[in-house]
Each structure stands twice: as C-alpha cells, then as structure tokens.
Amino acid sequence: MGHLKKDFPPDSPRNKHEKEDCMSEDELTPESTSESTKKPRVLVTGATGFLGQRVIRDLAGSYEIHATHHGGLEPSDNVQPVHWGASSASPEALVALSSPEVLIHLMALARTEACSQQPELAHRLNVEVAGRLAHVCCLRGIPMIFTSTDLVFDGTRGMYVEEDIPVPINTYARTKWEAEQLLTQEFADQPHLLTIFRIGLSYGWGG
Numbered sequence: 001m002g003h004l005k006k007d008f009p010p011d012s013p014r015n016k017h018e019k020e021d022c023m024s025e026d027e028l029t030p031e032s033t034s035e036s037t038k039k040p041r042v043l044v045t046g047a048t049g050f051l052g053q054r055v056i057r058d059l060a061g062s063y064e065i066h067a068t069h070h071g072g073l074e075p076s077d078n079v080q081p082v083h084w085g086a087s088s089a090s091p092e093a094l095v096a097l098s099s100p101e102v103l104i105h106l107m108a109l110a111r112t113e114a115c116s117q118q119p120e121l122a123h124r125l126n127v128e129v130a131g132r133l134a135h136v137c138c139l140r141g142i143p144m145i146f147t148s149t150d151l152v153f154d155g156t157r158g159m160y161v162e163e164d165i166p167v168p169i170n171t172y173a174r175t176k177w178e179a180e181q182l183l184t185q186e187f188a189d190q191p192h193l194l195t196i197f198r199i200g201l202s203y204g205w206g207g
C-alpha cells in the first residue's frame with residue numbers, strides 16, 4: 001500500500017481541520033509498499049514497546065497492522081511501520097492517514113521515574129495525545145482501546161473494583177487517570193467504542 005489518504009473530500013471541514021496541524025502525507029505514509037491484504041486494519045501506537053511488540057505479534061496473522069514507532073521498526077508480514085513522533089506529530093493526521101478499523105493506543109511515557117522527572121512531557125504524551133486520538137476516533141466512529149494502569153489506586157488496600165475511586169500517587173498514574181477521564185468524556189455519546197484496560201505490572205521476555 002503506497003498511499004493511505006482517501007477518506008474525506010479535500011474541502012470537507014473535518015479534513016480541513018485535520019490538515020491544519022498535520023505533517024505531510026509523505027512523513028506519515030507507511031514505509032512498506034506491500035499490497036493491501038484486505039484484512040481489517042488495526043493501528044497500534046507504541047508498537048515497539050513491551051506490550052506493543054507482543055500485540056503486533058499476536059494480531060499480525062489476522063489483521064493488517066499499522067505500527068507506529070519513533071526510533072525504527074522493520075516491516076514484517078502484515079505489519080507496516082509508520083513513523084510517528086508523538087511529542088510533535090499530529091495524532092489527527094495519524095488516524096486520518098491510517099484510517100484504521102480499530103485503534104490500540106499503547107504509546108505512553110510509561111516509566112514512573114521518567115514521568116516524575118518530566119511531568120510536562122508526561123502530560124503531553126499520556127493525556128493530550130490520548131485525548132486528541134480519542135477525539136478523532138469519536139468523529140470517525142473508530143473503536144479505541146486504551147491501556148491504563150492499576151496504579152490509579154494508591155494500594156492502601158487490595159481487591160479494587162472498577163467503581164472504586166482512583167487515588168493516583170505519582171505523576172505517571174495521575175496522567176493515566178486523567179487520560180481515562182478525558183477519553184470517557186470524549187466517548188460519552190458512544191461508550192461502546194471505548195475500552196479501557198487497567199493493567200497490572202506485565203513481565204516476560206522481550207514483549
């Protein structure tokens with residue numbers, strides 16, 4: 001697939017808005033030029049991360065994966081790397097050009113120490129980018145999967161349930177909880193399109 005731009009007429013208001021803060025198509029065009037497989041397309045952000053590597057490995061047999069990276073990723077069967085630096089590149093353009101059936105949003109500043117040291121960056125990457133992706137997914141009716149953390153709870157007791165009130169105690173957890181709330185608001189009219197997983201610490205070999 002060489003060219004992904006096909007969704008909206010050039011002058012539609014939605015397209016115009018999305019183009020305002022986009023990088024060029026060339027910058028976002030998936031790097032592989034293999035033919036479309038006609039499998040449902042899944043856009044995975046943070047595909048080079050610990051969970052992302054595992055997710056794309058598990059999904060690649062059944063889906064066409066658009067996998068974002070910002071440091072390099074080799075194309076493989078059904079996996080097309082898409083270069084996307086989340087601190088500056090447009091989330092709206094990413095979704096518009098990929099045009100996925102589902103978004104799995106894994107990209108985050110996910111280390112607690114890094115978040116505490118760079119709270120503004122953590123907020124930008126973990127909250128603002130997630131919110132903008134949610135907004136564009138909502139407009140386009142694209143289901144979004146978001147991975148939050150059990151660290152939204154302070155851990156003073158165990159056996160938390162979904163309805164318990166989060167009490168995040170560090171910057172990382174606060175950004176994930178803030179993102180949860182923002183996404184829930186964005187999808188308020190279409191809650192069936194949003195899935196939030198609060199994951200405990202995952203471990204294993206190389207994703």
Ligand SMILES: NC(=O)c1ccc[n+]([C@@H]2O[C@H](COP(=O)([O-])OP(=O)(O)OC[C@H]3O[C@@H](n4cnc5c(N)ncnc54)[C@H](OP(=O)(O)O)[C@@H]3O)[C@@H](O)[C@H]2O)c1
Nearest residue numbers: 046048049050051070071085086107108110147199201202
């Ligand atoms: N693993 C866990 O135990 C766990 C538990 C609860 C929730 N989660 C959540 O699950 C998601 C994935 O976690 P993970 O453990 O896989 O995290 P990870 O290994 O740190 O992966 C994070 C991903 O985000 C990308 N990324 C970071 N900054 C970026 C930027 N500025 N622009 C573009 N991409 C950027 C990274 O790319 P590079 O590799 O190129 O830096 C990587 O692909 C996160 O949202 C995390 O909060 C994870």
